Amino acid sequence: MTRSVWFLLVLLAISASSCKEEVDECEANTHPYQLQFPDYFPILEVPSDNPLTEEGVQLGRRLYYDPLLSTGGPREGRSCSSCHFQSNSFSVPSTASGSSVLPHVNLAWSRNFLWNGKLEGILEDVMLFEVNDFFEVDFNLLKEDAVYPELFRKAFGSCEITDELVAKALAQWFRRLKSSNSKFDSYLKGEEQLTDSELNGMTTFFTEKGDCFHCHGIPLMTNNEFHNIGLDSIYDPTVKDRSYISGSPYDRLKFKTPTLRNVELTSPYMHDGRFVTLEEVVEHYNSQVKRSMTIDPIMTKPGKEYGLQLTEEEKQNLVAFLKTLTDWEFVNDTSLSSPF
Amino acid sequence: MRKLAFVLLLALNTVLLNSCKEEALTYNLTITPHYHVDGDELMLDTIIYQNAAGNPYSVNKLRYYLSNFRFVKADNSVVTADGDAHFIDAREGTILNLPKVPVGSFKELRFNFGIPQSQNVYGNLPNTSYNTGMVWPEQMGGGYHFMKFEGYFNSNQGVNGYAIHVGNNECLADVSISTPFDISEDGSMTIGFNLNEIMTGPNTFDMDSSNYTMGIMPAMLEISANINNAFTLEQTP
Numbered sequence: 001m002t003r004s005v006w007f008l009l010v011l012l013a014i015s016a017s018s019c020k021e022e023v024d025e026c027e028a029n030t031h032p033y034q035l036q037f038p039d040y041f042p043i044l045e046v047p048s049d050n051p052l053t054e055e056g057v058q059l060g061r062r063l064y065y066d067p068l069l070s071t072g073g074p075r076e077g078r079s080c081s082s083c084h085f086q087s088n089s090f091s092v093p094s095t096a097s098g099s100s101v102l103p104h105v106n107l108a109w110s111r112n113f114l115w116n117g118k119l120e121g122i123l124e125d126v127m128l129f130e131v132n133d134f135f136e137v138d139f140n141l142l143k144e145d146a147v148y149p150e151l152f153r154k155a156f157g158s159c160e161i162t163d164e165l166v167a168k169a170l171a172q173w174f175r176r177l178k179s180s181n182s183k184f185d186s187y188l189k190g191e192e193q194l195t196d197s198e199l200n201g202m203t204t205f206f207t208e209k210g211d212c213f214h215c216h217g218i219p220l221m222t223n224n225e226f227h228n229i230g231l232d233s234i235y236d237p238t239v240k241d242r243s244y245i246s247g248s249p250y251d252r253l254k255f256k257t258p259t260l261r262n263v264e265l266t267s268p269y270m271h272d273g274r275f276v277t278l279e280e281v282v283e284h285y286n287s288q289v290k291r292s293m294t295i296d297p298i299m300t301k302p303g304k305e306y307g308l309q310l311t312e313e314e315k316q317n318l319v320a321f322l323k324t325l326t327d328w329e330f331v332n333d334t335s336l337s338s339p340f
Numbered sequence: 341m342r343k344l345a346f347v348l349l350l351a352l353n354t355v356l357l358n359s360c361k362e363e364a365l366t367y368n369l370t371i372t373p374h375y376h377v378d379g380d381e382l383m384l385d386t387i388i389y390q391n392a393a394g395n396p397y398s399v400n401k402l403r404y405y406l407s408n409f410r411f412v413k414a415d416n417s418v419v420t421a422d423g424d425a426h427f428i429d430a431r432e433g434t435i436l437n438l439p440k441v442p443v444g445s446f447k448e449l450r451f452n453f454g455i456p457q458s459q460n461v462y463g464n465l466p467n468t469s470y471n472t473g474m475v476w477p478e479q480m481g482g483g484y485h486f487m488k489f490e491g492y493f494n495s496n497q498g499v500n501g502y503a504i505h506v507g508n509n510e511c512l513a514d515v516s517i518s519t520p521f522d523i524s525e526d527g528s529m530t531i532g533f534n535l536n537e538i539m540t541g542p543n544t545f546d547m548d549s550s551n552y553t554m555g556i557m558p559a560m561l562e563i564s565a566n567i568n569n570a571f572t573l574e575q576t577p
Contacts, residue, residue: 042467109469206477208555213477223473250385250400250492297490297501301552 028157030055033172035108037180040188040219042109044175050124050168052175055155058339060173063166065338068145073136080130080170081338087331089262090177095273103266105259105330108175112224115255115271116242123174127167137166179261179330180219187324188218194324201321204314210285211298221260221325227296228253230289231270239272252294264326278319286310366440369421370528374574375402375430377535384431387492387499392540395547397493397502399535402430403474404487405455409438411523412448412516419444425455427470447520449531453513453567454486460509476507480555486511486564489538493547502551504538504563511564519573527577537570538563 030053035044046052063069067079083101084090090104099115107126113119119126131137142148142161152161155169184202186192194202204210215223226242235243235252243251255271269275275284287307289299310318330336375382377389377399387398407425410418422438454460460483465471474485489504521529539545543562553559 040463040467042469042472111469203479206479208480211554213475214554217472217475217477219472224469248385250398293492293499295501297503297551298554300500301503301554302550302556 026153026157026159028055029154033057033176035175035178037178038185038189038219041180042220044108045122046108046175047122047124050171052172053155055151056169056172057176059151059155060169060171060176061336062151062339063170064173065340068141069131069137069166070135071141072138075135086337088265089179089327089331091266093267095268099271100268100273102256102258103262104174104177105179105261106177106220108178109220110224112226112256116240116245117226117256118245123171124164124167127170127174128163130170131163131166137163139163139166142166177336179327181329182261182327183324184321185327195320197317197320198324199321200314201317201319202324204310204318205321208301210308210310210318211301211304212285214298215257215296216260221263222257224257226251226254226256228255228292228294228299229285230291230295230299231274231284233290233292235292250294253292254294260322261325262327262331264323265331278322279315282310282315282318286315365443367443367523368526369438369441369523369577371406371436371438372528372530373428373430373434373436374530374532375399375535376532379534382430382535385491387494389536391536391547392544393546393548395493395495397547398491399430399489400492401488401490402535403470403485404428404453404489405474405484406436406451406453407455407459408450408452409441410450411442411444411446412450413444414447418450425459425465427465427468427474429470441523443523445520445522447518449517449519449521449573451515453515453564454506454511455484456512457509460484460512481508483507483509486513489535493551495548495551500547500551502547503554504545504552505554506560506563507554508557508560510557511560513564513567515568515571517571517573519576521573521576523577525577528575529573529577530575532572532574534570534572538566541566541569 033052033054033056035052037044050056064080067077067082069080070076070078083092083097084104085092088103092101102115107113107123111120113126119129139161148161149159152158152165156165158165183192183194187194205212215225215227217223232253241252242254243249258266263278267276269278269281275281285308287309289295289307291300380389382399385398385400387396389398390396405425405427408423409421411421412418419442421441426436428434428436459465462475462478462482462484465484471484474488476483476485485505485507487504487506490502492499492501517531543566545563550559553563
C-alpha cells in the first residue's frame with residue numbers, strides 16, 4: 001500500500017471518530033415527566049416537539065428563578081420569580097408594576113394570556129414573547145455560563161442556546177405549575193367534607209343565586225374569556241382593556257376572567273388591583289355593579305338588576321367557599337421553589 | 341376430512357362476505373351547519389338582525405350540541421345513525437362527522453338539540469376545553485349546557501347584552517326535518533339553522549323583557565320548544 005493511501009485511511013478514521021464525538025456531545029439525555037392531575041381536568045395538549053421531560057422542567061425552573069435572564073435588558077436584576085412569588089400562587093401582593101400580577105397556575109390549559117389577551121396561543125408562543133420582548137434575554141450570557149450549555153444539551157440535545165429553546169424550557173416549567181389539590185378538589189374526589197358555611201357558599205357559587213360558575217366554572221375556575229363585570233361604567237381609552245387589542249367597541253371594559261384557584265393568596269384583586277379583600281370583591285358583585293353597554297348580561301339578569309342582594313351570612317359563606325380553592329401543597333411544594 | 345375443510349372454507353367465506361357486507365352498509369357523512377337569519381347569511385358581532393319581537397340584535401357566541409342522529413325510513417322505522425353528542429361552535433365553523441351512517445333511502449332526519457339524559461352527566465363527554473366550557477353545575481341539575489347563544493341588542497335603554505342559555509334534561513329538543521334523502525356513498529349534507537327561529541314559533545322571546553334564561557325553567561322550555569322549527573335540510577348527500 002502506498003503511503004498516501006495510509007494517510008487517507010488515517011484521516012478518514014479521525015474524521016469519522018470526530019464526527020461521532022460531535023454527535024455524542026450534543027445528544028439529549030431525557031426522562032419523560034408525568035404530570036398528574038384529576039380526571040375531571042381538561043385533556044392536556046402538549047406540542048409534539050416539546051414533550052415534558054424531567055430535564056426540561058428542571059431547566060425551565062432554573063431559568064424562571066435566574067436573574068441572569070434579565071441582565072443587560074430593561075428588567076435588569078429581575079427574574080420571573082421577582083414578580084411571581086410561589087407563596088402567592090406565583091403572583092405578587094402589590095400593583096407596583098402597574099397592574100395586578102396574574103398568577104402562574106394551570107396555564108397549560110390557557111389559550112388567552114394577560115388581562116387583555118394581548119398574547120394568544122400555546123405556552124411556547126407566550127414564553128417566546130416573555131423572553132424576547134419582555135426580558136430581552138441576552139443569550140450569549142447563557143452560552144458563556146458554567147452550567148446552562150450542559151443543561152440545554154441534556155434537555156434538548158442541542159449545543160446551541162436559542163430563544164426557542166429557552167421558551168420551550170419555560171413552557172415545560174409552566175405546565176408543571178399545575179394546582180389541583182385544594183380542599184375543594186378533595187371534596188370533589190369524595191375525600192373530604194366541606195363545612196356547612198363552605199357548602200352554603202358553594203351553592204351560591206354554582207347556582208343562579210350567585211351565578212359565579214358561568215365564568216369561573218370547574219375545574220379551572222376560569223373560562224379563559226373576556227367579560228365586563230361592571231367595575232366601571234365609563235370607558236377610559238388610556239386603560240388597555242380587551243378593545244385595545246381587538247379594536248371592537250363591544251370589547252370595551254372587558255378583561256380576562258382570572259382563575260379563582262388560590263384566590264385567597266392573590267390579593268390585590270381585579271386587573272388594576274382595586275380590591276384588597278375577598279369581602280370587597282363579593283360586595284362588588286352583591287351591590288356595586290355599574291352598567292354600561294358591554295356589561296355581561298349575567299350581571300344584570302332578571303331579579304338581580306341591583307346586584308345579588310345576599311345576606312351578610314351568605315356573603316361570608318361565599319368567601320368561605322372561595323378559600324376552599326387554596327392548594328397549600330402547591331404553594332409549599334419545595335420542588336416548585338427556587339433551585340438556587 | 342376433505343369435507344370438513346370444505347365446510348370450514350365455506351364458513352370462512354361467509355364470514356368474509358358478511359364482514360364485507362357490513363362495511364358496505366355504512367358510510368361516512370359530514371354535516372355542515374349553515375347559519376342564517378331569515379335567509380341572511382350570519383355575520384358575527386354586529387347588530388344587523390331583527391327578531392320577531394322587533395329587537396335589533398347581534399350574534400357574538402353560538403355554541404351548542406347536536407346528538408342522537410336518526411334516519412326515518414318510508415315504513416316509519418327509525419335507525420340510529422350516530423348516538424354521539426357533538427359540540428358545535430358557530431364561530432369556529434364546526435363541521436360534524438358521523439363515521440358510520442346506514443345506507444338507504446330515508447324520508448326524515450331526526451336529531452336532538454342538546455344531550456340525551458343518559459349522556460348528560462358531567463365527565464361523560466371527553467374533557468376537552470370545549471366540553472368543560474359547557475358544564476352545567478351539579479347544583480342546577482348537572483350535565484352540560486345544550487346551548488349558549490349570546491350577543492347584544494338595542495334595548496329601550498341603549499345597547500345591552502343578552503345570554504340565552506338552555507340546559508337540563510327537560511329542555512332537550514327533538515328536531516325532525518321531513519326532507520327525503522339517500523345515503524349510497526360517503527357524502528355530506530348541509531342543514532340550515534335559522535337563528536331567528538330560536539326566538540319565535542311558537543314562543544316569541546322579547547329581549548327587552550328578559551335578556552337572560554339560565555336556570556329560568558319556563559324561559560328555557562319556551563326556547564327549547566322553538567328549536568324544532570329552526571332547522572332545514574338544505575343540501576342532501
